[in-house]
Amino acid sequence: MIYDVVILGGGPAGLAAAVEAKNGGAENVLILERDRELGGILNQCIHNGFGLHTFNEELTGPEYAERYIQKVKDLNIPYMLDTMVLDMHDNGDLKSIHVINEENGYMIIEAKAVILTMGCRERTSGAIGIPGYRPSGVFTAGTAQRFINMEGFMPGKEVVILGSGDIGLIMARRMTLEGAHVQAVCELMPYSNGLVRNIVQCLDDYDIPLKLSHTITFIHGKDRLEGVTVAKVDEKLKVIPGTEEYIPCDTLLLSVGLIPENEITRNAGVVMDNRTNGAIVGELRQTSMPGVFACGNVVHVHDLVDFVSEEAVLAGKGAAKFIKGELDNEITFTTTNGDGIGYVVPQQVAMKNVEDKVTFYMRVRQVFKDKVVNAYIGDQLIATKKEKKLLPAEMVNFKIAKDVLAQYPAGEIRFVVEEAK
Amino acid sequence: MYDIAIIGAGIAGSYIARELTRYKLDIVLLDGENDVGNQITMANSAIVHAGFDAPASKLKGKFNAPGNIMYEKVCEDLDVPFKRCGSLVVAHNEYEMATIQELYQNGLKNGVPGLQILFKDEVHAMEPNLNEDICGALYAPTAGIVSPFELCIHAAENAVDNGVTLKMNHMVSDIKNHHGYFEIITNAGNVEAKYVINAAGLFADNIYAMVGEPYFKLLARKGHYFIFDKEAGSLVNSVIFPCPSKKGKGILVAPTVHGNLLIGPDAEPVSYKGDIATTGERLDYIKENALKNCPDLPFNKIIRSYAGLRNTPVRDTYTTTDGDFIIEESPVRGFINVAGYESPGLTSIPAVAHHVVENIVKPMIPHLEENPDYNPKVRKHLRFDEMTEDEKVEIIKEDPKYGKVICRCETITEGEIIDVIHRSAGARSVKAVKKRTRAGMGRCQGGFCSPRVVEILARELNVPLDDVMYDQQDSAYILSGHTKSVKEEA
Numbered sequence: 001m002i003y004d005v006v007i008l009g010g011g012p013a014g015l016a017a018a019v020e021a022k023n024g025g026a027e028n029v030l031i032l033e034r035d036r037e038l039g040g041i042l043n044q045c046i047h048n049g050f051g052l053h054t055f056n057e058e059l060t061g062p063e064y065a066e067r068y069i070q071k072v073k074d075l076n077i078p079y080m081l082d083t084m085v086l087d088m089h090d091n092g093d094l095k096s097i098h099v100i101n102e103e104n105g106y107m108i109i110e111a112k113a114v115i116l117t118m119g120c121r122e123r124t125s126g127a128i129g130i131p132g133y134r135p136s137g138v139f140t141a142g143t144a145q146r147f148i149n150m151e152g153f154m155p156g157k158e159v160v161i162l163g164s165g166d167i168g169l170i171m172a173r174r175m176t177l178e179g180a181h182v183q184a185v186c187e188l189m190p191y192s193n194g195l196v197r198n199i200v201q202c203l204d205d206y207d208i209p210l211k212l213s214h215t216i217t218f219i220h221g222k223d224r225l226e227g228v229t230v231a232k233v234d235e236k237l238k239v240i241p242g243t244e245e246y247i248p249c250d251t252l253l254l255s256v257g258l259i260p261e262n263e264i265t266r267n268a269g270v271v272m273d274n275r276t277n278g279a280i281v282g283e284l285r286q287t288s289m290p291g292v293f294a295c296g297n298v299v300h301v302h303d304l305v306d307f308v309s310e311e312a313v314l315a316g317k318g319a320a321k322f323i324k325g326e327l328d329n330e331i332t333f334t335t336t337n338g339d340g341i342g343y344v345v346p347q348q349v350a351m352k353n354v355e356d357k358v359t360f361y362m363r364v365r366q367v368f369k370d371k372v373v374n375a376y377i378g379d380q381l382i383a384t385k386k387e388k389k390l391l392p393a394e395m396v397n398f399k400i401a402k403d404v405l406a407q408y409p410a411g412e413i414r415f416v417v418e419e420a421k
Numbered sequence: 422m423y424d425i426a427i428i429g430a431g432i433a434g435s436y437i438a439r440e441l442t443r444y445k446l447d448i449v450l451l452d453g454e455n456d457v458g459n460q461i462t463m464a465n466s467a468i469v470h471a472g473f474d475a476p477a478s479k480l481k482g483k484f485n486a487p488g489n490i491m492y493e494k495v496c497e498d499l500d501v502p503f504k505r506c507g508s509l510v511v512a513h514n515e516y517e518m519a520t521i522q523e524l525y526q527n528g529l530k531n532g533v534p535g536l537q538i539l540f541k542d543e544v545h546a547m548e549p550n551l552n553e554d555i556c557g558a559l560y561a562p563t564a565g566i567v568s569p570f571e572l573c574i575h576a577a578e579n580a581v582d583n584g585v586t587l588k589m590n591h592m593v594s595d596i597k598n599h600h601g602y603f604e605i606i607t608n609a610g611n612v613e614a615k616y617v618i619n620a621a622g623l624f625a626d627n628i629y630a631m632v633g634e635p636y637f638k639l640l641a642r643k644g645h646y647f648i649f650d651k652e653a654g655s656l657v658n659s660v661i662f663p664c665p666s667k668k669g670k671g672i673l674v675a676p677t678v679h680g681n682l683l684i685g686p687d688a689e690p691v692s693y694k695g696d697i698a699t700t701g702e703r704l705d706y707i708k709e710n711a712l713k714n715c716p717d718l719p720f721n722k723i724i725r726s727y728a729g730l731r732n733t734p735v736r737d738t739y740t741t742t743d744g745d746f747i748i749e750e751s752p753v754r755g756f757i758n759v760a761g762y763e764s765p766g767l768t769s770i771p772a773v774a775h776h777v778v779e780n781i782v783k784p785m786i787p788h789l790e791e792n793p794d795y796n797p798k799v800r801k802h803l804r805f806d807e808m809t810e811d812e813k814v815e816i817i818k819e820d821p822k823y824g825k826v827i828c829r830c831e832t833i834t835e836g837e838i839i840d841v842i843h844r845s846a847g848a849r850s851v852k853a854v855k856k857r858t859r860a861g862m863g864r865c866q867g868g869f870c871s872p873r874v875v876e877i878l879a880r881e882l883n884v885p886l887d888d889v890m891y892d893q894q895d896s897a898y899i900l901s902g903h904t905k906s907v908k909e910e911a
Contacts, residue, residue: 034826084826098810102821106814124866126725129647131701134727136851136891136899140868147872152907153886153900178904222695223896250901261829 003028005319006097006111008085008264011040013296014117015068016309020316021115022075026323030109031072031079032099038072038079039065040119041142042305044149047170049197053306064305080104088114088268090289113319116265116279116287116294117312120301122167123257125219130162132218137225141167141255145174154178156251160228161185162216164192164199166303166393168255173202175253182206183247186214186230188237191367193257193393195303216252217244225250258301265294275343276300282348283358284318285311286327293318300345300361303395307361321353328352333377333405333413340364340417341373342392349413351405358405360398362415364390372420373398377411390417423449423586424786426605426614428593428628430457432569432770433762434620435577440774441782442583445790449612450577450585451605453592455894456853457846458573461622462767463856464646464697464729466686467569467677468660470765471508471561473528473536474670480746484769484776486532489563491771498797499575501568502678508564508660509544511555511714517664521559524665528561535562550656552716564660566678569767570856574846579799581845583792588612589849590894593621596631598753603632616785618757618777623694623732625747625760633753639732639761641694644686645703646729650722650864654680661714670764672710674718679859684711684718686729699728724864734761748773750781757781802857803840806832827877828870830863835877842881849882851875851899852892875899 004026007014010033022029037043042050045061052058055067072079083101097109122140137156139147144155145167157180161168164187172182185203190213192199203210211230217239218229232243260278271288273280278299279287285295295315296308321327332351335344344362362373368390375383375398382405385398398415425441427434430452438450454460469492472485496503512518521538528536537560544558545551581587588609595606596617605612621628626639649656654676663671669688677683685707704726711718734747746769747760759777766773783789803816805823816836817824823836841848841857848854851861851874860874861867867874879886887900903911 034829082825084829084832086832100813100817100824100826102817102824105817105821105824106810121865122868124724124864124868126648126866127723129699129704129723129726131699131704133698136897143868143871147900148904151872151876151886152904154902154904155899156901217701218698222697223893224891224898263830 001028002094003030003109003111004323005029005113005115006109007031007115007117008097009033009040009117009119009298010038010079011117011119011296012042012065012068012305012308013119013298013312014040014115015065015072016312017115017117017295017316017319018077019068019071019075020313021319022077024317024320026113026320029077031077032083032085032097033079033081034084036082038069038081044142044145045170046149047174050305053304054309068309085264088264090268090292095291112323113291113293115315115319116292116298117296118261118264118298120258120260120297122254123259125254128256130216130219132220133222135219135221135223135225137221137250138219138252138254141165141171141253144253145171148174148178154180157181158249159183159251159253160216160230160247160249161253161255163187163254163256164194164210165255165257166194166198168253169194169198169202171253171255172208173206176206176208180251182208183249184209184211184230186211186216188213188215188233191391195393196391215239219252225252228252258297260298260301262298265298268292273343273347275337276345280347281345282331282350282353283314283346284321284327284353285315285346286318286322290329291322300343303393307395307397310359318353332410335360335413335415337362338414338416340366340368341415344415349405354402354405357399357401360400360415362396362398364392364396364417367391368417370420371417374416374418375400376414376416377408382408382413386420422602423447423612423614425616425618425782426451426603426612427618427620428605429619429621429625430454430577430587430589431460431462431620431622432458432573432576432767433622433759433773434618435573435580436770437618437620437759437774437777438580438585439576439583440778442580442585443778443792443795445792448580448585449614450580450587451591451593451607451612452589455590455850455890455892456848456856457577457587457589458570458856461730461732462569462573464727465569465731465764465767466673466675467566467683468508468673468675468768469503469565469567470768471528471533471536471564472531472765472768473524473533473559473561474665475531475765476527477530480748481765481769482531484772485765488765488769488772489565492565492567495771496567496572498799499572499579500799500802501572501575503565503567504678505563505565506659506676507560507562508662509539509548509558509560510662510664511544511551511558512664513554513556518557520664521557524559533561533563536560548657548659548661550715550717551661552714555714566660566675567767568678574857575799575802577846578844579797582799583795587846593628596628598632603756616755616757616782618759620759620762622762623730625732625758629751629758629760632756633751636736636752637747637760638735640735641691641696641730642733643689643691643696643728643730645699645707646683646685646727647704647707647723648677648725649682649719650724651680653682653719653722656682656717657715663710663714672707674711674715691730694730697728697730699726724866731763732761733763746773748777750785755785800844803837805834805837827873828858828860828863830865831859833858833860833870838874838877839881842878848878850890850892850897851878854878
């Protein structure tokens with residue numbers, strides 16, 4: 001069977017993209033999910049705080065997912081669970097997706113359009129190479145979250161957390177509520193990588209110390225973790241000798257960053273952006289491969305699921321337009337990150353596809369106070385976004401109206417952090 | 422009463438056990454660990470050396486090249502990934518070129534086939550990512566790369582399939598010589614055997630000291646390694662050695678047989694034989710030295726760093742290093758030492774095992790009968806990711822569990838994990854599953870698959886989830902018990 005749109009991943013991005021593609025006129029939509037259920041990582045995020053932007057209420061992760069799963073079911077969008085995509089090939093008009101599962105065996109599914117929504121994975125202890133032993137008891141925060149919230153088992157009792165990413169902060173609270181003792185959260189940078197609200201609600205409320213400019217210099221324990229050596233770092237992130245402190249613990253959780261999961265994307269030959277580790281995308285999240293779209297954490301790591309859903313709507317729209325032959329390919333603008341900005345998504349804009357505005361997502365490289373983000377085309381300042389405080393942990397949403405952009409025939413839109421005037 | 426007890430189920434003990442099953446013998450293979458091949462065999466350079474460096478006068482020189490040429494057959498019988506990718510010893514100046522000449526001559530003496538000295542252009546044509554100042558190299562086409570722990574695991578499995586009794590978690594604490602037989606005391610019961618083969622790796626000197634006057638000592642030397650993501654796997658095509666110096670073979674850069682890239686090791690003497698802790702200083706040293714030959718190493722693609730130990734033998738006076746393998750019947754009658762078994766031990770093992778069985782064991786035991794049921798082959802180990810599309814279609818039809826991917830990074834299916842749990846010398850821990858299938862060895866390092874692997878182990882071994890260990894029995898637990906809500910429900 002040939003599908004109009006096949007979606008690789010049934011997490012929040014995939015669900016919202018499927019709904020939008022179907023509503024936009026794609027008849028045969030199929031979701032492929034490698035896990036046992038739809039919802040993706042939201043299933044293990046049983047804390048609340050999801051959906052404030054989308055639904056104006058605080059939902060838990062599973063509740064947020066359920067709203068979209070219900071829409072998928074109402075629209076009779078089929079999905080396959082426990083199904084792994086091995087690879088994807090571009091055959092011109094059709095993409096072929098090689099897929100396996102227990103029930104149907106090896107399948108080759110053909111699609112006019114594909115939306116990549118594989119999400120991201122956690123950076124590991126191996127990637128950051130902490131010196132010391134390699135015992136059990138060292139987990140990424142997300143793996144610990146899965147053990148506790150999905151399997152009902154505790155990974156340990158005395159805990160140190162390295163990295164102040166949101167999952168680490170959430171897990172500090174979760175483990176405390178489950179009776180474990182969280183001794184400290186150590187963060188290499190002089191600022192947290194998590195949302196402010198999570199620092200308040202997950203650390204401050206439970207008297208868990210956040211040790212900024214601290215790292216772990218040694219892992220002790222041959223079989224099971226016995227402790228960690230923690231030390232302070234200087235401005236260059238080098239350990240300051242003499243500041244080492246031994247903390248006995250049986251569990252070390254890592255929350256040291258997320259990496260988009262783009263193996264399928266890369267193998268298929270889609271052009272990547274090494275700033276985001278995701279595909280280069282346009283305003284409707286079209287990639288360099290015609291008919292292939294990408295959205296959510298597989299494009300760039302988001303901090304709120306609401307923005308994932310928002311981005312997925314764009315990709316769903318794009319895919320529906322594509323199969324109807326309504327998607328324009330002519331790139332009007334490219335975007336780039338100037339001083340203070342780490343990356344910008346989308347990297348390209350085709351003005352003919354734009355309805356009323358384009359939302360540019362970006363992250364700043366460091367903490368800025370009382371600065372603005374300015375958008376330039378050439379020397380021309382076209383828009384300004386004011387923020388009291390710009391944090392690397394909080395994605396900047398910079399909306400620019402179509403009318404503003406339409407004044408320029410083409411060019412490069414450059415985003416920079418500057419003094420407020 | 423067993424005929425032969427082998428102490429240590431690393432590559433030496435496991436392979437010799439297998440080789441002994443060619444004869445009708447009652448054999449027991451003992452190890453204190455929770456899995457075979459869990460110490461030196463687990464963390465080394467994974468290289469099948471051509472055999473040009475060890476002097477011909479030493480056992481290392483004698484067994485290396487003959488061991489090397491046996492690898493195709495061995496790896497076919499034991500279904501182990503092996504690739505004859507060749508090696509280059511690279512030189513940066515004329516002084517080093519002179520050393521390379523010496524290695525070439527020594528290689529000829531050791532019977533290493535196909536050795537060539539390459540000029541600058543030839544080196545860079547073969548390996549475009551090497552440092553431009555490299556002016557020549559010794560090329561050894563017979564060098565290769567292998568999965569050392571899979572070789573050990575399958576040797577142990579084949580030994581068990583051919584009748585060997587494998588006893589894991591048997592830590593030897595003493596040996597009594599009853600002159601006619603030995604009584605081996607372990608934490609899990611005593612074992613009696615007429616003959617003992619001591620293949621206890623780093624601890625072979627301690628084991629020998631239980632029965633005889635020590636005549637050798639083993640020094641632990643630690644080596645650090647980095648493993649890179651498969652994206653960096655094709656940076657080099659062959660094993661790249663620096664020119665050796667008095668300090669040793671130096672930091673090599675090599676592809677792994679599974680498509681990753683490996684750099685290491687240094688050689689740091691350590692006093693504690695369990696010291697496999699990495700240090701930041703040493704890890705930096707590895708990086709700096711690897712860059713000298715391979716300037717484009719992408720350190721942001723590192724997925725794992727670790728350290729392993731080798732056991733360097735020191736004979737007699739404890740001060741002069743002889744540095745050779747100790748492979749002989751010891752002064753204690755009936756007690757054979759296979760000790761000081763460091764590089765090129767992995768490469769030499771097929772030849773060494775043959776030597777131990779034919780030239781040491783056979784003369785000791787009169788009227789040894791051949792085992793008519795000896796089968797050198799293990800049951801095929803199905804690796805889903807390496808199959809053709811048609812094979813994949815077929816295997817899922819036969820066993821749908823092969824249609825369920827557990828490890829996303831390495832595409833390892835549930836069928837493969839169940840298989841390695843139930844094979845002889847099967848997996849009992851998460852690490853044992855990882856060694857056999859690669860589940861957890863990829864870029865996410867088990868983040869996604871470890872909860873699933875724990876679940877499968879618990880189900881297949883019929884134990885509670887929190888009884889599943891990462892590695893060592895009892896001490897390397899993964900889960901500390903139920904959460905509050907689960908406890909309340911119960």
